[in-house]
Amino acid sequence: MDRDDGFEEFYRATRHRAVTVLYALGGDIHEAQDAAQEAYVRAWQRWQRISGYDDPEAWVHTVGYRLLQNRWRKIRNGIAAQRRDRPTTAAGPPSENTVALVAALRQLPKDQREAVVLHHLADLSVADIATRTAVPAGTVKARLARGRRALAPLLGTTLPEEVSNA
Helix, strand or coil, X not given: CCCCCCHHHHHHHHHHHHXXXXXXXXXXXXXXXXXXXXXXXHXXXXXXXXXXXXXXXXXXHHHHHHHHHHHHHHHHHHHHHHHHHCCCCCCXXXXXXXXXXXHHHHCCCHHHHHHHHHHHHCCCCHHHHHHHHCCCHHHHHHHHHHHHHHHHHXXXXXXXXXXXXX
């Protein structure tokens, strides 16, 4: 029996179903296609033996699924290795001031909160914030001023005279 005797017909009749099964099992169409392709290559290499099985398609599904599992295992092990190789400096709990600031920021409207955080915590200029948020610089300035005025009483502080009149 020639090694590819009947294999081409088997492949054409089952390839769509195999990819569909592997996609359903793994959730990634590209990974499913790769695993199915590799499973069919292995089936072709062993076709003399596999063609005699009661259900050669089940063999392809099993091999394809094992290939998916091996890929997942490699990815999981790679992530574990990265975590293991990172420095072990754990961040401590946030300070009381940080907790209070975040709580106060949550009470601001989104546009004001964004402007205040980008300007005061990310150290972006008004022009950079305007570019990033796609609003005019004057709007950014207004949002900063309103945000600062709203934050002051929430944080139990008062604004300097030059800021409160801006």
